[in-house]
Amino acid sequence: MSGLNRTSLYDAHVAAGATMVDFGGWEMPIQYPGGIVSEHLYDRKHCGIFDVSHMGRILVEGEQRVAFLQKVLTGNVAALVPGRAQYCMIPSETGGVVDDAYLYIFEQEHYLLVVNASNREKDLAHFAKYLPEYDCVLKDITFTTASVAVQGPKAESILKVLTGGADITDAKKNSLGCHTMEGHTVYVSKTGYTGDPDGWELFVDAADALWLWNRLVELGANPTGLGARDTLRLEAGLPLYGHEMGTDGAGEEIPVFAVSLARFAVSFHEDKGDFVARTLLLAQKEQGTPGKIYPVALIDRGVMRAGMDVYADDTHVGWITSGTMVPYYHFDEAGEILDTTGKRAIGFAYLKGDIQPGQIISVDVRGKRLKAKIVKRHLIQNQPPYARAESN
Numbered sequence: 001m002s003g004l005n006r007t008s009l010y011d012a013h014v015a016a017g018a019t020m021v022d023f024g025g026w027e028m029p030i031q032y033p034g035g036i037v038s039e040h041l042y043d044r045k046h047c048g049i050f051d052v053s054h055m056g057r058i059l060v061e062g063e064q065r066v067a068f069l070q071k072v073l074t075g076n077v078a079a080l081v082p083g084r085a086q087y088c089m090i091p092s093e094t095g096g097v098v099d100d101a102y103l104y105i106f107e108q109e110h111y112l113l114v115v116n117a118s119n120r121e122k123d124l125a126h127f128a129k130y131l132p133e134y135d136c137v138l139k140d141i142t143f144t145t146a147s148v149a150v151q152g153p154k155a156e157s158i159l160k161v162l163t164g165g166a167d168i169t170d171a172k173k174n175s176l177g178c179h180t181m182e183g184h185t186v187y188v189s190k191t192g193y194t195g196d197p198d199g200w201e202l203f204v205d206a207a208d209a210l211w212l213w214n215r216l217v218e219l220g221a222n223p224t225g226l227g228a229r230d231t232l233r234l235e236a237g238l239p240l241y242g243h244e245m246g247t248d249g250a251g252e253e254i255p256v257f258a259v260s261l262a263r264f265a266v267s268f269h270e271d272k273g274d275f276v277a278r279t280l281l282l283a284q285k286e287q288g289t290p291g292k293i294y295p296v297a298l299i300d301r302g303v304m305r306a307g308m309d310v311y312a313d314d315t316h317v318g319w320i321t322s323g324t325m326v327p328y329y330h331f332d333e334a335g336e337i338l339d340t341t342g343k344r345a346i347g348f349a350y351l352k353g354d355i356q357p358g359q360i361i362s363v364d365v366r367g368k369r370l371k372a373k374i375v376k377r378h379l380i381q382n383q384p385p386y387a388r389a390e391s392n
């Protein structure tokens with residue numbers, strides 16, 4: 001895999017026996033010797049750590065940084081205060097998604113924008129079209145910094161060893177903080193891509209990444225690859241660019257408001273003013289979109305995969321955008337987690353027409369139509385410290 005980028009933790013992954021793959025131009029661990037299922041389950045019951053250093057990290061500086069970000073992002077940047085982060089999208093001029101992103105303000109003088117690894121160069125080229133209008137500078141710090149996600153019920157207790165017992169951040173989602181951990185400066189964010197009630201993402205200098213990773217492992221965290229990261233995010237109902245955003249099975253652009261998270265990511269507040277595709281997005285919000293992304297659970301035995309055709313009766317209504325078999329833990333009547341587990345076939349679908357929650361559809365799996373159900377969600381996330389599989 002010559003020519004691929006490597007994170008500061010590449011050698012640690014190889015030493016741990018990880019299977020390395022090309023992901024967005026980076027050589028990344030898809031899984032470790034224990035396998036995706038065990039990594040998924042360990043995260044849900046204990047604590048998983050993820051090398052997310054491949055994600056693009058861009059500092060936004062300059063006198064007109066707020067005005068620039070208001071123009072190119074969907075969120076109301078003016079409402080973001082130091083110590084907080086917000087999920088947002090980068091809209092295309094035609095009302096689709098160039099990328100989705102997270103915007104952080106750890107310090108007053110600049111913003112940190114984190115974008116998908118495979119889209120970093122594309123996003124920077126997109127921003128370059130608008131940048132000349134603003135007194136603003138973008139600094140790509142992807143290769144000089146590193147990022148590790150620490151997720152799961154034991155994440156807090158593990159991180160508090162490194163903070164000396166101090167609270168990691170405020171309890172509220174999207175809260176930020178900064179700590180000196182054993183002599184190293186670590187920026188922390190109460191965010192994540194797994195759906196765990198407790199979880200943080202950490203940002204450090206590239207030179208400190210190996211220290212952080214090794215200490216987390218010593219404290220009981222389990223290295224987790226991209227395979228389990230995908231099953232965890234799918235179970236949590238979180239979209240992935242290139243699947244739930246981008247283009248559909250016919251090559252047509254998926255509208256921003258086809259994604260349920262758009263209701264949180266897009267602001268039309270008067271403080272925001274005009275922004276890329278504002279008129280189109282407002283029409284999507286008020287009038288609806290031709291299709292929407294729905295969580296889907298397979299009823300018949302099988303596995304859904306991205307690209308499979310979906311039917312309502314005999315009418316083709318869309319495509320599976322993500323799908324796989326996901327493991328889960330059982331819980332007793334008192335809400336205590338058990339050691340027994342199960343598996344279920346779940347996914348997302350981009351569907352057009354009059355589709356309703358609870359509706360039975362069929363998915364073409366290798367020429368055989370299998371029954372599936374449109375569900376409200378796959379995971380219950382509001383009963384910490386554990387995330388629980390939803391019974392559909």
